[in-house]
Amino acid sequence: MNFTDNQLKAINHKEGNLKIVACAGSGKTTVMAERIAKLVSEGADRDKIVAFTYTDKAADSLKFNIREKLEKWSPDEPHLGGMYIGTIHSFAFKRLRDIIPKYRSYEVLDEVKRIIWVHKYKGEIGLDSIRKDKLLIDSIKRFLNTVDIIRDNQIPAERLNAIPDFMEVYENYLNILEREKYLDFSGILHKLVSVLESNSTLLTDLKESIDYLVVDEYQDVNKIQEKLIYLMAGENGNLCVVGDDDQSIFEFQGADVNNILQFENKYCNVTTVKLEENFRCPEEVIEASRDLVKRNRNRITKRMVAGNIGDEINKSDSGDLYKVEFDNQKEESSFIIDKINDLRGCEYKDEDVLRGLDYGDMAIIVRSRLSAQHIVNALREQQIPFTFKGTGGLFERPEIKFIQAIFYYIADYSFSREEPPVDLNHLRNSFESLDINHLEWGQLSQQFEELKSYIKSITPSNPIAPQRRTFLQEFYYQLMGILEVDSDHYSEDLLYDFGRFSKLVAEFESIHGWINYGSFIQFVTFLAIYAQNKTDEGGIDDPRNTNSVNVLTIHQAKGLEFPLVFIPDVSTGRVPSRNRNRKPKTHFEEGIIDLDSFCSGDEGERRLFYVATTRTKKFLFMARAKDNGGKNLVSRSKYYTEFDHEIMEYNNKPDPTSRNKIEPQCKPNMELMPTSFTDIRHYIECPYRYRLQQMMGFSPVINLAYGYGLQVHNLLNYIHKTYGGEPPSLKEIESLVESDFFLRFTRGEPLENMKRKCKEIISNYIEEYNDQFELKLETEKPFEFPLEGALISGEIDLIQKIDPSSQEIKNVSIIDFKTEKEDYENFPLLRMQLRLYAIAGSKSLGLNPLDAGVHFLTNNVRRNVSVNPDKLDETRGQVADAITNIKRGNFIATPNHDKCKNCDVRYVCSNGKCCNGC
Ligand code: SF4
Structure with missing residues (x-):
């Protein structure tokens, strides 16, 4: 890729703070990846690079790009090593667990689980005492909104005195969360920031563990996130923020666009680079989008022009852009269906490859679900495959x-x-x-x-x-x-x-x-x-279902791009949303916090529309129906008028450009299939079970000892991590297990028995292996490496140096702990696991594993596993075969009585039904 001068300026930036203002389609992920890979090639320590992305999917994309760039910049060692690339919440949770052992027993409540949790404890929390809403779900949401806003904005206690009733319930909520060992997302950041602010040693340790910090989508960072970033980087660090104020669309989650607007005022020695060339959209779409968003006042000025792709600029043909009004929704959806059918198979040049457009290249982007329902019905009627997430289907x-x-x-x-x-x-x-x-x-x-x-x-x-x-x-x-x-x-x-x-x-x-x-x-x-x-239909996330028309909201479309984009229902009340000035429902009184900042308002809605139009790589069809299902006819959205270009077609007339048709072929899915040894093991044990569990979602029944193995692992890992050459005394082990061993669903005597067992096996282990503590190099080391189109991830329990006196710390031994008893029948699979981890050690961590072992804690024996090159090749081949078969959809059941009688999903497997109750 030929970089522009500004892209090179960002890539070559090494020391000091850097603000990259990246317009839509400006190649920011490539620039971030190139910069990180170059820093590594110039000697930056991989373990001291942290990059925050907004989602896990964005993290996967950035990692994929960095790996690709490292092939160029560091061909001998193209691995990510110990870099952290992921969301700020995952980083914070990991850090909390590392510094405070009790958090190793805590579970994080995601949105669904938090609703279930509050519903379960609503009596004890006292939710009814402050209930303002008729519907229970509204009451739960109002309560949780208030909780999150308090912590995300660090509202001082004295201001909250104005709502004593709420505060009593809030205190109950926090106490019960703590008692039951749960954390919610806003609580994770709040706790880490509080710990760091009150403990300068921990803060110094954290700062010293990071040389380069990168924050993507900086325009969407909220107050507590910014606080953590500031604590980690300081004013004079090597902080690189990347964002676009024009694409700030998460106000309702507390995103504060002022972070990017005012960055230079808060941080010192800032270099600002603007990536103003859009390499994604046709020039005409860029011009119309630029004219639209320029109407916003509170923004960074930028040129926003089309970038050269090779020697050319992406330009629209006549008929690529339509803006059409219809009398009713039936006509509007017919227009969309006709365009889908007309353009399917149309020749499209995608990164120098000529192919026919297919369903997966098309997106219908809406402000809210309401605008898509009639189109979804039409797609269903016409049997056009589509996915519509977040719709309760x-x-x-x-x-x-x-x-x-x-x-x-x-x-x-x-x-x-x-x-x-x-x-x-x-x-x-x-x-x-x-x-x-x-x-x-x-x-x-x-x-x-x-x-x-x-x-x-x-x-x-x-x-x-x-x-x-x-x-x-x-x-x-x-x-x-x-x-x-x-x-x-x-x-x-x-x-x-x-x-x-x-x-x-x-x-x-x-x-x-x-x-x-x-x-x-x-x-x-x-x-x-x-x-x-x-709850969406099953299978909607199955990566094999990629060739279907994407129906999605603008928020869901952020960061994505499609050759063909429809934006329907561009009418008043829908875009901008009639709810744009509606404040979130909370328990706050006037004066505690300005809730207007959580509303998108006119400028926020215009930014949303800008995000929608800049998703397109070629075709853009904007439509609206005067009768859109409400009581009255609706008028044009102001954005319908503001987004304009002379090349646009305004009537539903046939496509004026004749287009060659070839075989439709969706863009090959380049995403690596995420997997782990456990998944591969399940596949090898029974491919059909893999399908039922991993792909369809049939879940196992909870085991009474649920979490026992994990608890033992967690405590042992904490001991390895915390104690250097000198292992803990028996007394210290006792007190650690006593305070931090926790099983969620086991109480009374069974819990005490398991605690006793845990103390015993950890003590036995330490008694026999205490002389090995000085060999410790890493514990709980996460890894990820690509193999056969899959991304294999996992975590190695313990990496030991082979020779502590040697300066060459690449020669290592890899150890995995098992809480179950030694099992000869399973040993071939465990050997495969250790060999796969040895491959990970070299491919992902740049180590040279010379031996490996499975440590059975219950018997306190360690069994060696040979990791010579022939054995590793054999394992690589077995794992690659399994991945290929998964990708090809080979899921033949391999029943046998012993296996099936213990299979979690035997009830829904015709092969396993003979074993029910055996
Ligand atoms: S019951 Fe047997 S055949 Fe069926 S999925 Fe389970 S292990 Fe496979």
Whole structure:
């Protein structure tokens, strides 16, 4: 790639703070990757480079790019080593766990789990005492909004005195989170910042561990994130921020565009580089987008021009850009369907490769879901494949609705206030409307009645008596068994949907553990108030389903690009959104915080529209219907007028340019398939099980000792990390296990037994291996390396030096700890794991592993694994074969009695059903 002068200026920047203002399509990821790779080639320590991205997907893309650039800059060692590239939240959580051992037992609540958690503890938290909303889900959301805003903005305690009732509930929330060992996202950053602000040694350690800090999408950073960045980098560090104020679209999450606007005022010695050339969009789209966003006042001025691709500039042909008004939505969706059909197979030159456009090249980008529904219906009618994420499509499937109705029947729940609770008649009607011919209603109804009386009999009075424990996933699989769910009786699509439902059950179960009738009702309520509107169909994230039209919101489209983009419903009330000035619902009183800053407002909405138009690489079709389904006719959005160019077609007339058609061919998916040794192992053990679990989402039932192995690992890793040549005394081990050993679903005597066992095996290990502490080089070392189109990631428990006196620290030994007893039958697979880790040691970490061992903690024995080149080649071949077969879709079941009888997903596998209950 030929870099522009400004790109080179950013790439060559070494010391001091750097602000890169990167317009849409300006190649910022390539520039960031090139700079990091060049820094490494000039001697920067990989372990001291940190790059924050907005999402995990963006992190994967940046890592992929850095690896590619390292091939050029450091061909002998093109590995990422110990660089951290990922989200700021993951970084902060890892850091917290490293410095405070108790956080190793904590779990992070994502959005769904936090809703389930608050719902579970709402009584103890006292949520009802401050409830302002009719709907429970609104009340939970209002509470959580307030919690996040307090912490993200570090609102001082004295200002919060104005809302004493809320503060009491908030304190309860924090105390119960702490008691139950959970953290939420805003809590992670808040805790790390508090720890660093109050402990100068920890802050100095953190600062000294980072030589270069890069922050992507800096315009979307909120106050607490900026605080952490500032603490890490200081005013005079090597901080590089990359962003575009014109693409700041996350105000509702607290993003503060002033961070990028005012960067020079806060940090010293700042070099500013503007990447103003857009290499993605046609010149005409760039000009129209620039004229549109220039109307915003509070922004950095920039040129925004088309960049040369080779010797050429990407220019529109007549008919590439349309802006058309229709009387109604039917006409609007027909226009979109016609364009999809007309342009599918149209010749398109993509990075010098000529191919026919296909569905996966097309995107329908909307401000909100409401604007897409009529188009989605038309796509469905025309049988055009599409994906529409975040739409709650799962519960539109009649078979899933039927499962929901069975849960409602058991809980005596109704679908609405006006309807009576679901009864057997309701279930029978649902059942008869389905295409399930292999089941007979009489027998089914009896089984449903039995399930109902069984669930009703589980009371919380003796919740830890083993005979009373029922796990929801177990119950769900029982139901799957009754409905004879397997590939002989249901289509693949439906299996994906049943698998997605199993994931929902797993999310609920991860908070509730085993159930009683009360928590069963909570699950049903969770379905009703949240899951049924938020859960997508199964299979939507399956990377093999890439060739479908992408229907997505502008927020989801950020960072993406498509040869063909439709922006429908460009009418008043939709863009800009009529909610643009609506403040988030909170418990704040006037004067505590300015909630206007969380609203997109007119300028924010214009930025959103700018993000939408700049996703296109060639075709852009903007449309609107005067009658868009509301009570009244709607007028044009002001952006419909503001976005304009003389080349645009304004009428729905045929494409004026004749276009060659060739075989449609979607762009090959260059993304590396993320995988791990555990995934590969599952595939090798039974390819069909891999498919059911990894791809469809059928989840295992929680084991009573859930988390035991992880706890032992965590404590041992902490000991390795914290204690140098001198291992801890027995007393120290006792007190560490006593304070930090935690099993989420085990209480009483079983918990005490496991604690005792943990103390014993750690003490035995240290007694026998204490002389090896001085050999420690790294613990919990994460790795990632590409192989056969997959990205294999994992974490090595312990890396030891072979010779402590040698200066050559590349010669190492790799050790993996197992809490289970030594098992000869499994040993070939464990050998494969260690050999794969040895490959990772050299490919990802630049080490030279000379030997490896599996350490069975229960027996306290270490078994050596040979890692000579022939053995490593053999493993590489086996793993590569497994990856190739996964990618080719080879998922043949390999049943055998011993394997199937313990298989977590035997209930939904026709091959394993003979082993049910064996
Ligand atoms: S039951 Fe047996 S054949 Fe079926 S997925 Fe499990 S291991 Fe494979």
